[in-house]
Amino acid sequence: MKTVGMPRGLFYYYYYPWYKTFFNDLGARVILSSPTTRITIDQGINKAVDETCFPIKVYFGHVQELCQYDLDYLFVPRIVSIEARSYICPKFMGVPDMIRASFSSLPPLIDITIDLSRSQRSFKEELYKTGQLFSKSRRRIKAAEEHSSQELKYCQTIAAQGYTMAEAIDIWEGQELTSTWDSDLCIGVLGHGYSLYDQTISLDIIGRLRKMGCRVVLPEVLPGERVENEAATMPKRIFWTLGRKMVGSAFSMEKMPEIDGIIYVACFGCGPDSFIGEIIERKLKGKPYMMLVIDEHTGEGGLVTRLEAFCDMLRRRRRQKIEDNLPAYG
Numbered sequence: 001m002k003t004v005g006m007p008r009g010l011f012y013y014y015y016y017p018w019y020k021t022f023f024n025d026l027g028a029r030v031i032l033s034s035p036t037t038r039i040t041i042d043q044g045i046n047k048a049v050d051e052t053c054f055p056i057k058v059y060f061g062h063v064q065e066l067c068q069y070d071l072d073y074l075f076v077p078r079i080v081s082i083e084a085r086s087y088i089c090p091k092f093m094g095v096p097d098m099i100r101a102s103f104s105s106l107p108p109l110i111d112i113t114i115d116l117s118r119s120q121r122s123f124k125e126e127l128y129k130t131g132q133l134f135s136k137s138r139r140r141i142k143a144a145e146e147h148s149s150q151e152l153k154y155c156q157t158i159a160a161q162g163y164t165m166a167e168a169i170d171i172w173e174g175q176e177l178t179s180t181w182d183s184d185l186c187i188g189v190l191g192h193g194y195s196l197y198d199q200t201i202s203l204d205i206i207g208r209l210r211k212m213g214c215r216v217v218l219p220e221v222l223p224g225e226r227v228e229n230e231a232a233t234m235p236k237r238i239f240w241t242l243g244r245k246m247v248g249s250a251f252s253m254e255k256m257p258e259i260d261g262i263i264y265v266a267c268f269g270c271g272p273d274s275f276i277g278e279i280i281e282r283k284l285k286g287k288p289y290m291m292l293v294i295d296e297h298t299g300e301g302g303l304v305t306r307l308e309a310f311c312d313m314l315r316r317r318r319r320q321k322i323e324d325n326l327p328a329y330g
């Protein structure tokens with residue numbers, strides 16, 4: 001059986017069920033790198049160029065881990081676009097080239113180009129070429145592709161119940177997780193999935209908020225059409241897929257009365273985050289908003305203090321609202 005190594009980073013958090021089902025259905029075994037640790041981060045920092053952003057450095061660390069296995073292939077897609085008239089950040093396009101330039105000994109890369117900005121046709125051809133590495137049957141490759149899309153949709157419906165994408169993937173893999181968290185506050189949390197749902201990159205912001213008594217609402221819970229409609233209220237269309245999702249989600253969350261405040265988790269060194277976070281900050285008028293910028297040097301203590309202070313402020317605000325509504329006669 002052929003083996004395909006898959007780094008647990010970047011679009012793993014959005015597409016792993018698709019990738020895994022596709023390769024498994026074609027008879028390949030997927031070997032996933034371990035969850036991110038401090039060692040992964042340090043290895044990534046040593047390998048990646050300084051100018052790149054934190055999640056890309058972490059991705060390099062995952063590739064480094066996979067290099068120690070005897071793999072037939074390493075799956076490092078070149079993601080350009082995942083929908084019409086929209087793009088993913090240019091750093092994604094260069095990932096396979098950066099990996100080739102930084103590692104002296106690599107298994108053969110599957111660097112399929114995923115570009116759905118104009119038509120599905122070239123993508124299907126790329127997919128077919130990838131499938132041919134494992135099966136000569138066009139019908140089998142097509143069936144694998146259809147099955148992969150179904151599995152991805154199933155995983156997305158799990159995430160829509162309030163789980164993070166990482167938790168949804170665990171449930172999709174057959175693990176049992178609890179979904180009951182005691183909460184007296186509700187906070188919308190935004191961020192690119194590969195930083196937000198990686199517990200080490202985000203310093204487990206979501207887990208910490210839940211422990212502080214917050215219900216967390218994530219972009220995956222919101223209906224896609226509503227997010228698009230809200231993002232479309234911007235004077236100019238945002239052509240970055242994730243940027244548009246963040247803006248549309250923030251505007252949607254602003255209109256949800258149960259949400260007390262919004263947190264945006266941005267990565268240091270991220271161009272799109274630096275102005276998408278700014279746009280959200282300027283446009284949001286109705287809800288408290290906090291932007292947290294994280295990188296490999298972010299300390300746990302400072303982060304916890306900021307989260308606690310934000311929650312305290314939201315609780316005070318809530319109490320104030322209730323007191324303001326009390327009639328003068330008691």
Ligand code: SF4
Pocket residue numbers: 053054055056089090091092192267269270271272273
């Ligand atoms: S969008 Fe930002 S965080 Fe994501 S890969 Fe690009 S620069 Fe890095």
